[in-house]
Amino acid sequence: MEQALRSLDIENVIGQVTLSNGTKLDVPKLSLQKIIRIVKFLGVDGVRIYDQLREVLLDDTQSDLEKIALVLEQLKEEQFVRILSILLDVDDQTALQLDLNEMLEVLLVYAEKTNLSQTFTQVQKLMKKMSGRDIPDLQTLLGFLFPPVEENGAQAGPKSSSAG
Numbered sequence: 206m207e208q209a210l211r212s213l214d215i216e217n218v219i220g221q222v223t224l225s226n227g228t229k230l231d232v233p234k235l236s237l238q239k240i241i242r243i244v245k246f247l248g249v250d251g252v253r254i255y256d257q258l259r260e261v262l263l264d265d266t267q268s269d270l271e272k273i274a275l276v277l278e279q280l281k282e283e284q285f286v287r288i289l290s291i292l293l294d295v296d297d298q299t300a301l302q303l304d305l306n307e308m309l310e311v312l313l314v315y316a317e318k319t320n321l322s323q324t325f326t327q328v329q330k331l332m333k334k335m336s337g338r339d340i341p342d343l344q345t346l347l348g349f350l351f352p353p354v355e356e357n358g359a360q361a362g363p364k365s366s367s368a369g
Contacts, residue, residue, distance in 0.1 A: 220314035224307055232314040233294055235324060242291045244328055248336035254284060 220232045261267070261275045283297045289308055290300035292315065303311070315321065333339055 219318040222307060222310040222314060225304060230293075230307070230311070232311055232318075233292070235292070235315070235319055239291055239294075240324070240328060240331065243288055244331045244335055246287055246291065247328075247332055248338065250284070250287070252336065252338060254280070 217234050218231045219234045222230045222232060224230055255262075258276050258279060261272055261279075264272065267275065282301055286297055286300040286303075286308070289303075289311065290297045293300060293311065300308075329339075
């Protein structure tokens, strides 16, 4: 039993980020409580946000890039950083004090130190069980957030099945 306990990973910090003021920010490990809080945010606030923005997202007259811009324009700062504040165990206002590069550094630590694909799949399943709602798979979500770019720098449009 003692050997089994010693083999458990009980370290609560997976990395550190150096903030622009020189201080170090510990990046805590993902926990079940955090995953459940993220699923709750997605299932309650995320669904509410999606319902408000559904028309924009389904508008075929807008390009994906235009849709993203319209969605981002309508979101509040607190909604942007809500998941980050859950991950870091801080309130939304504290998370908002991080600059863009610091936020990206935190996300990079999670990307390097965790299996985000597996975690996302588990969140997806948990969301379905808890709220009865589907969230897109990781590839679809990333494809929407970061649309493919053609070689000339223009955003690739949706593929057309008509020959014309």
